Amino acid sequence: MLDKRTMELPVGEQVRGKNVKEPFCSQYRCGSLLGSGGFGSVFSGQRLSDGLQVAVKQICGDRVQQWARQPGELSPVPMEIALLQQLSEVGGHAGVVRLLDWFELEGRGFLLVLERPPQSQDLFDFITERGALPERLALRFFRQIVEALRFVHAHGIVHRDIKDENIVVDTRTLEVKIVDFGSGAPLKEAAYSEFEGTRVYSPPEWILAQSYEAAPLTVWSLGVLLFDMVCGDIPFERDQEIIKATPIFTRRVSKECQSLIRWCLAFRPEDRPSLDDVLSHPWMEGGEEEEEEHSSPLSPSL
Known part of the structure; x- marks a missing residue:
């Protein structure tokens, strides 16, 4: 890339x-x-x-x-x-x-x-080089991304193109940053009828009705991103797969992680969690102690 x-x-x-x-x-x-x-x-x-x-x-x-x-x-x-x-x-x-x-x-x-961190790599290349990420590393990245998005939404902005290519990893510290606000917009409660993001990360309501709301769109894309991190590739490539909204796990993934991904990828927007719900999900909370134990910079084996 x-x-x-x-x-x-x-x-x-x-x-x-x-x-x-x-x-x-x-x-x-x-x-x-x-x-x-x-x-x-x-x-x-x-x-x-x-x-x-x-x-x-x-x-x-x-x-x-x-x-x-x-x-x-x-x-x-x-x-x-x-x-x-x-x-x-x-x-x-x-x-x-x-x-x-x-x-x-x-x-x-x-x-x-x-x-720009001096030793940085976008998450797409990071996953391409290393394959599917261990869940504890995926959790470390994912928590940072969700917390950053909560800040972005709290200040009246929606990104609208969350994907691995728009996440930059500092390979020394494992801190991540969301980049590329070129598809972003002011946050509003009403539905949006225009979309400049990435289609394979877009939700069923956009494919079917060319309409979506900010929070459910963001959470859907987070579900696609988390699947990408723990399985090594995105769950959906075609419109019909997006509409079906049924991810097929190609690797061993914990039940807790699977449940969070499926929740984010609920077909109906109103059935998806909020960003706060995501942060309080058992998979997110359950990994906190383990993450602290493994808080050292990235080892070559990962």
Whole structure:
């Protein structure tokens, strides 16, 4: 998934940004391409003032699906910038990537400067290399993700694209961060009728009626993610499998873990747990003592 080629960013002339006096190229250096997709590209980078390792996300303006107006700004900015700034203003969260800076470039879109652990790997690659994760390690990751999402929802935001590729693991500390808020939106109680996330992580109600609510969508995607962690792959590939909502476990998984996954993957949105319910599930609580015993950094055998 990682492309180690070094590419030059077309930094052009800065128009707007948090630090208007100094252009991007005088504050940061870009390195290799880390990944790319429909949103644009993400590069490794370094802040020149102190050598801090960062990620630089380039967004093409014509690919932005949602825009937001910021106080004091004449022109709208991509919704992703607005959402990340909103979380930063309330102090941020250890499990959510922090936006350090952003720039608008003349005719070239936007650059987002994001924190990046020096030894990091997305969860997709982490699982691809190691296979299915031991339950205690899956629990360690999963608890952090759910707690981070509870913070995100509490501050009026829904991510809408929770998946292994959008979770970054610090391989030294086993701390994880949720990244890529490009599909995110302001949280609302009413149903959503647009979805920019990943279809194989989407719930039955979206497949059947193109409608969903924020909390049940999030919990469904968490069920898919937890299955992915403990089985090594996602449970559903086709729409008919999603609609059936019956995961088939391909590896030995404890009854408690299976029950949590099945609860998150309940066909009816109203039958799924809340994020608080997930955190208080016996599998989540039962692993706390064991997790403390095995709190050392990742060993090569895992």
